[in-house]
Amino acid sequence: MKCVKPALIACIFVIFFVLASPWTLPLFNRVEPWIGPLPFGAGFIIIMLFVAGFLLALLENYETRRGM
Amino acid sequence: MEGPVSAGIVPLGMGIAFMLVMLWLIRRAYGEQQFQEFATANQTFGTWAITFSMMATWFVGASYTAWMGMAVNYGFIYLYGPIYGAYCVILFYLIADKLWLWGKAHQLSTQGDVWALRYDARWLKALVGIVGLSASFPWLIMEFWTLGYLISYASYQHLPFVWAMAIGALVVAFYVTMGGMRAVVSAHFVQGLFFILGAIVFTYFMVSKNVGGIGATMRSALELFPEVLTYPGPGWNPPNPYWTSIIVTSSVGGFLWPWCMNRAFAADSVRTIRRASWQSVYVSTLVCLFGFFFFGISAHHLEYARAHPQEAWLWFADKMGGPLYVGIAFIVALSTALGTVSSLIHFFGVSIASDVMRTLNPKLHEKSATRYAQIIVILISVVAFIFANMKLPALVFIALLTYQFIIQLGPGQLIGLWWKRGNVYGAVAGLLAGVGVALYLTFIDVTGTGFGGWTAGMWGLLVNLIVYVALGYALPPSKRTEELFQEVQALKEEAAKPVAPAD
Structure with missing residues (x-):
């Protein structure tokens, strides 16, 4: 179970790399509608941030239960 | 925005009523206080108060002038905002336990205190305090200006700018002087609530009245201005690394601002800061999406907004619903301006008294x-x-340029709170080297995009990081640092113990 915290932190920073890197930017720098009318780029960023927030909430819950 | 005097009375009256109600709601925070209470409110605030305080401080008043201009003119590039909003609180989360536990055990009240404790060097308190004060000064001026501008503009420019700013400044200086951090965070609760609801719900209503709902707005933008939906936006062509630079710089720097990071000393537990952090990720994402991105795309349809993007927020409100809408929009923007100005002047008072005078x-x-x-x-x-x-x-x-310099506190503060080998020589040499490189490159290329899109602060941060890590490995770890990190574990165990019931 020792790997849970580093794994969650690693996932959160992988999302950061995907969103912020100049090499991955062209992958989501697209205009076509994706979720309803939301364009692909904006939709992708918002969903990834929601996932990052969820992972952070999981991390908080894990650390609280473990008294960390 | 033009209108008769009677039109200006409605939004101005609503704004003044909002300020009076806020002053009344936080009245219990006023009174005589010891310094620690004035500086930190003695670590007493719960999760939602800290969440709203983080949002009211982090979203500056200029969000409704300068950043709104960015969203209206360029569209997509504004989405760096929610990314950095999320990741600056995530970085804050990762150092929250040590900040809070050391803060409580050692009566810390400023960023300078944290550095002096972590690196066991009292003089660092003054150095870090002065760095924070210098970097924050342009923000203080800008936020005072924004406060005056918003109040004057909301009166349909019938109230002169000087008087408008005087009203705002008097209100903030009053409650900060009377109640210190307790008044600042209590007021943030009110401001944050109005700001968040306004930025999401009210903006949605306004956007719906313009082109149509969110769907109609985006479909219309795709047809008429597809370039606002991709990086970098119309009429501007910075290379891709510029996107990375502004996100990294802002994420690292967001909670290195001493007037933002001191929220850690106001929370009542480590868990409170952690919960407030993940709540803030969601809240800031929604606010940036509805309050700025969708609004920016909607306002981009209007020629006047494109020509005067920094006025777009209040002008758009007037166009959609007249003085009543201007009043609501004014309160939303006023909340962020008051929140940031109060955090800034409180920080200046506490930092000069603690970091400079007490040193x-x-x-x-x-x-x-x-x-x-x-x-x-x-x-x-x-x-x-x-x-x-x-x-x-x-x-x-x-x-904005000051971000290039405040992030140079990053290695010493963010890594230093995790890595025991980090030492005072690396922290100070790295800081000076980083500031020096950032300063030199800023003079060579003022636009900040001339080095393949990598900004001056990024190069400074890289040099800073190399110096910090190299000196961390070159010198033996300090015994005092070892003790300090061991103390964290003991403090966590103590904090986890159940409190005995009172007789």
């Missing part, structure tokens, strides 16, 4: 320190008022 005179009495901090709050408000009345055309640019 020079360690025997300074608690009550005297509080008195000095209160006097400094008033003096700094007067100074900011005078500067904000001057013509400072490059102010926003200078304020």
